[in-house]
Amino acid sequence: MSSRTSAIFTLASVTVLGGLVAYAVYFDYKRRNDTEFRKQLKKDRKRVTKQTAQTQEPSDGATIEELRAALARVRSEDVPASAEAKEQYFMAQVGMGEQLCAQGPMFHMPAALSFYRALRVYPSPVELIAIYQSTVPPPVFKIVMELTNLDVSTPSSPPERSARTHSEASEEDETSPVRTGPPSETSSQEWDRLTDPGSQTPAVKARVEGYYEAFPPKSMNVSVLPAPSDPTKVRKVLVVTRNFEAGDVIYKEQPVxxxxxxxxxxxxxxxxxxxxxxxxxxxxxxxxxxxxxxxxxxxxxxxxxxxxxxxxxxxxxxxxxxxxxxxxxxxxxxxxxxxxxxxxxxxxxxxxxxxxxxxxxxxxxxxxxxxxxxxxxxxxxxxxxxxxxxxxxxxxxxxxxxxxxxxxxxxxxxxxxxxxxxxxxxxxxxxxxxxxxxxxxxxxxxAIGVCYSGGRDDKPTPTERPEDQEHTRTPYGTSRQIGSGLYLVSSYIAHSCDPSARPSFSSGTSELTLIATRPLKEGDEITMAYVDISQHTEETPVEARRRRRVELARGWRFKCECSRCVSETADGHESDVGIEKDESKVEEVVTRVETGSGAETFLQDPA
Ligand SMILES: [Zn+2]
Ligand SMILES: [Zn+2]
Structure with missing residues (x-):
């Protein structure tokens, strides 16, 4: 390894440790969110492989000529101009690099080129190199470093196309002692803001915050809001955005x-x-x-x-x-x-x-x-x-x-x-x-059970233990359903033993029609029964209450605290359902983003 490369390493290791954590959060978030991206990579992979076919075989022992040729090719490529496009390009290249790495040694060179392209548009390449060091397979990292080294030591013609990989290696870079500037001077402020580790990128932030604006569509007459009972605001409920009479259709929804x-x-x-x-x-x-x-x-x-x-x-x-x-x-x-x-x-x-x-x-x-x-x-x-x-x-x-x-x-x-x-x-x-x-x-x-015309009564008796049986949100009882579906909007409807709405499959298909069971005022929460909440003929009220509560605890891991359950407890019908707290949860990344609890990590100054 050349002395210059070692210098970059040394510098990298001292400057980035703080930033690394923040970027890990960022990468994690992006990786999880940008599925479209990841899928695109599958497609792009073929193209990239073809483009770089001539430099494919050597992986570990790429010759200097091959490296030069690859570098010249990357340098001749345009980099996107806008901050948004750069961010996209950056993420695409990193994602593609990751995908290619996984394809084996044949793909080490194209993978390295992808990481190298990402480096070109990244304002803090030194930090990025350190991230690569800990995340990219060593043989690929080695090629990235060789390319970097070669690039730093080879002057390139148009300055805005050169990869600035090291601030001290770039003579004209006197304005910023810590960071290299953006590849193009035009959008430097924007780019700084975009990639400043001190803030989420505007694109990511707007995307996260805008989600519940865009979803569900306004035409469905409902909104997803934080549950008033949850101080962390992570638990969500579905509310109506206009008034409804009992029996009104609130919306119709197809399963995904x-x-x-x-x-x-x-x-x-x-x-x-x-x-x-x-x-x-x-x-x-x-x-x-x-x-x-x-x-x-x-x-x-x-x-x-x-x-x-x-x-x-x-x-x-x-x-x-x-x-x-x-x-x-x-x-x-x-x-x-x-x-x-x-x-x-x-x-x-x-x-x-x-x-x-x-x-x-x-x-x-x-x-x-x-x-x-x-x-x-x-x-x-x-x-x-x-x-x-x-x-x-x-x-x-x-x-x-x-x-x-x-x-x-x-x-x-x-x-x-x-x-x-x-x-x-x-x-x-x-x-x-x-x-x-x-x-x-x-x-x-x-999942919500699909059940129309009263449902079926010929479902085979489950052979699993009750706690292992599948439960769907079906007011008629899971045993009467013919199938089940995932409904994105309706997934936000919480359970109540005294529900304000009920799903209907009156079209005789899996299309769900949500019907108000009592008058609803704008802003009222929609609830439905996840289980059969009726009192069967052979049951006492206490037995009926216990049955539905046990079923809720088994299927959705919570102890029902709805108004009906609470009022019936007051009548002295308390019974144990084997569960004390709500064990349902949301993914960590969601909690982090929605509560801002990741913000300290995310917003911390890497210095
Ligand atoms: Zn209840
Ligand atoms: Zn069909």
Whole structure:
């Protein structure tokens, strides 16, 4: 390692320690939020690999000529002009670098180039180098440093295109002794503000704060607000934004994902996509569907296929033909085998939550992939238009949902990862066991049972212990549902044993219609019953109260403190439900952002 490189190291190690923590928070936040980004990388990877094909093989032992050629190429590229575009570019390059690193030694050079590109637009390259040092695999880091070294020692023609990697190495950089300036002088103030470790970037901040402005859409007549009872403001409730009479429809909502109960799957009685009842003999049954899915219409069949069925259980390319270029044929046998195993695993489990989570993951991938395509047509066109118009991705929505900690399941995760990775190599890395458990915990906590025309009474009696059974938010009782779905807006409705609204599936599909059960004034909270709160004929009032409270404790891990439960306690009916506090929670990153508790770390001066 040259003396200059060592000098950078020394400098880096003393200046960055404070900033490192702040940036780790920032990276963590961005990484979690920018799924669109991460998906884009999958696409870009191929392009980058092609571009850098000639410098691919040497990884560890890249020759000086190769490094020079690579450096010249990077230098000839334009860097984005606006602060926003630079931030995007920066994040894209870092993300791509991370992805490429994971692809093995063949990709070390392109990975290093991505990290190097990010370095070019970063105002505090020294800090960034130290971050790389602790996060980037050593062989890749070595190439980044070699490029840096080469760049610092090679004068470049247009100054605004040069990578300023070290303030002392840049003669004209006398204005700032600590930091190098932005690559282009025009937006220096803006860029400083954008990347000043002393503040969240305006883009990130506005995005976080604007979420509950943009969501739910105004047309739904509801808002998500902090619960008055929660001083931290992290718990959210749903309130109406105008007055309603009892019996009024407050809104209608389609599920993001829905699944038919396992015992009904393949029975030809209900559509596997919209959960509509199908008249005898009218079901469309696709050839070789691994789950035995049937559909009420061609439309549902196509939608299901595009949203998740092809990625999870089909063999058609996931990327559009111009990107796929026949690549998917190579992994076809592997994909086939992975899907067969995963389908068998799901069937043997007989549970809804794993499939809901898998469909959610698949839909995210599909939407994020499609967003990058210029033309938005086909069965997902409406959702894609909405997704493009909104800066929030499915991940943003999911991230904010409350959940109960789910059990990590190594087998389930690895089988799903195999399916994802065989469909789109690299995708498997986006799902860890912990993430998967969180996804499943969110499905379990928020799923609402679909139940129309009074529901069914032929659901097989569950064989699991009561505490292991799946519970959905179903006022008729989970045993009467035909399937379940994740409804993003309705997920914010809290439970009450004296609810102000009820979900209805009067369209005979998974579309949820929320109906007011009493007059509601603007600003009133919407509540619904998660369980059957009626008193059954054979039950005493005390038994009925206990049944619903035990069910709530099992399904959602809380002890109901609603007005009805409290007033009935006053009558002397207190009984233990085996739980004292509410064990549901939100993800740490959400708490941190919403309470500002990460702010001290985030806002701290790295000096
Ligand atoms: Zn259908
Ligand atoms: Zn209650």
């Amino acid at each position: 994902v829905a699944v038919l109960d396992a015992d009904l799957q393949g029975k030809e009685a209900y559509c596997s996509h919209c959960l509509r009842h199908i008249q005898k003999g009218m079901a469309i049954r696709p050839d070789q569907d691994r789950l035995g899915s049937v559909y009420c219409s061609k439309d549902c069949q196509v939608k299901a296929k595009v949203e998740s069925q092809n990625l999870l259980f089909g063999l058609e390319p996931v990327l559009p033909a111009e990107l796929d270029k026949g690549m998917s044929l190579l992994t076809r046998p592997q994909r086939d085998a992975a899907q067969a195993k995963y389908a068998a695993h799901l069937k043997s489990g007989g549970r809804s939550v794993p499939l809901l989570a898998a469909r959610f993951v698949a839909k995210q991938v599909v939407i994020e992939t499609a967003k990058m395509m210029p033309v938005k047509t086909g069965p997902l066109a409406d959702e894609l238009t909405a997704a493009s118009a909104s800066e929030y991705s499915l991940y943003d929505h999911l991230e904010r949902l409350r959940f109960v900690e789910g059990k990590a399941n190594e087998e389930g995760t690895s089988l799903l990862c195999d399916v994802l990775g065989a469909a789109l190599p690299g995708l498997e890395k986006s799902l860890t066991e912990e993430r998967h458990a969180v996804y499943q915990g969110k499905m379990a906590y928020n």
